[in-house]
Amino acid sequence: MAKWIKTWTEDGWRAEVLEWIDMACEAYSLSRTGEPENASNSIRAKHLRVPTDAGKLHFKAVAPGQFFEPPLTAAAATLSPERLVMPLAIDPLRGWMLSPDYGSTLDELATTPILWERALGALGSLQREVVDSEEVLFDAGLQILDPAWIPEEFNNALTLHASLPSDHPLGIPARDADHAFSALKDIEEACEQLIAGPIPLSLEHGSFDRRRVFAPTEEDSVPRILNLGDAHWAHPFASLARPIERMRIDFRCGPEDPRIMAAIGTYLAAWADYGTPDQLYSLVAPALRISPLHTHETWLQLLANADEAALLRWAPMVLEPLSSLAHATA
Structure with missing residues (x-):
């Protein structure tokens, strides 16, 4: 198991994530209505589905080798807002990103x-x-x-x-x-x-x-x-x-x-x-x-x-x- 995957399974890490998600939701006048659900996970990323009073949000933590993804996504979505998903919040130092849900893939x-x-x-x-x-x-x-x-x-x-x-x-x-x-x-x-x-x-x-x-x-x-x-x-x-x-x-x-x-x-x-x-x-x-x-x-x-x-x-x-x-x- 890659060391960052092990980190993603620790209670302390999850508590930090929930605190960060709640702060991001508060900035948009949203409230989390339950515990996040585990979504797909891999060596690349950890995904959580976050229930809120405005629908589900998607949390993603990326592996260290791809920490550029959250800031890149935000920059690219600014350039082409209709073709990409603009994150609601990013943390480039921890490789975290919280994004809205646009339905099925x-x-x-x-x-x-x-x-x-x-x-x-x-x-x-x-x-x-x-x-x-x-x-x-x-x-x-x-x-x-x-x-x-x-x-x-x-x-x-x-x-x-x-x-x-x-x-x-x-x-x-x-x-x-x-x-x-x-x-x-x-x-x-x-x-x-x-x-x-x-x-x-x-x-x-x-x-x-x-x-x-x-x-x-x-x-x-x-x-x-x-x-x-x-x-x-x-x-x-x-x-x-x-x-x-x-x-x-x-x-x-x-x-x-x-x-x-x-x-x-x-x-x-x-x-x-x-x-x-x-x-x-x-x-x-x-x-x-x-x-x-x-x-x-x-x-x-x-x-x-x-x-x-x-x-x-x-x-x-x-x-x-x-x-x-x-x-x-x-």
Whole structure:
């Protein structure tokens, strides 16, 4: 168990959380009406549902490696208030966030192609809206992963893991590092295509799927996007990697299924001032090619403060993206 997860189970920690929640509620003239209920928990975060006299609120405590998420969420929601959830209160030093409830997320509903189209359209529109806000989001804690730097990041990652002792959970044998390094040329070519393309860097979500979107309550309402803990300032099209994977599962189909292509088309339409969906589609493949490096950086940062037991359990999440890059070239 990671040490921060152990902290989340302690009575003293919960008492501090309740005091903080009550102070936040008082600032909005709200009153807590009962004990918070445990919601989903993981190595990334602890979630609580908080009953109040104005409905439920959501409390989230993030792992130390993602303490940037509350201030980033507040900053991004200020830039795009209709597409994100503005927290009612944050504590950046403790990684806490209290947010309003907007109903069900898409994973609680029967998935349909139309819902995926609306979700990806909302993501593209959000990213398009914040392209000029790099400095604001960087100051809030967002890490930059420019495609111009990705080949060097890949090389540095392999060097790091190969230099660790063979019995270290994050260590890899030199021969495996050499095999993975064979993907460098392919990665360089993908990055060159992205750099040459018209799309600027933006908020790359990192883990966008049905759980990350509140279901729109009306036909013309905008879906609100959640969970920026895996985000980077990077090529935005890399955000399509997880949705395409999830849609293949949802629809039991290949990546070029018309339902998936329609959702991608809706996403690309949000970038209409940079080109038509047909013109921009050629950038999807290179963006997907480098997306595992984004995942690797997220998990490496998440496990930076993990104990040995957590490293043993979660090390594959760090190493698998590097392996997938090598296998994609083979």
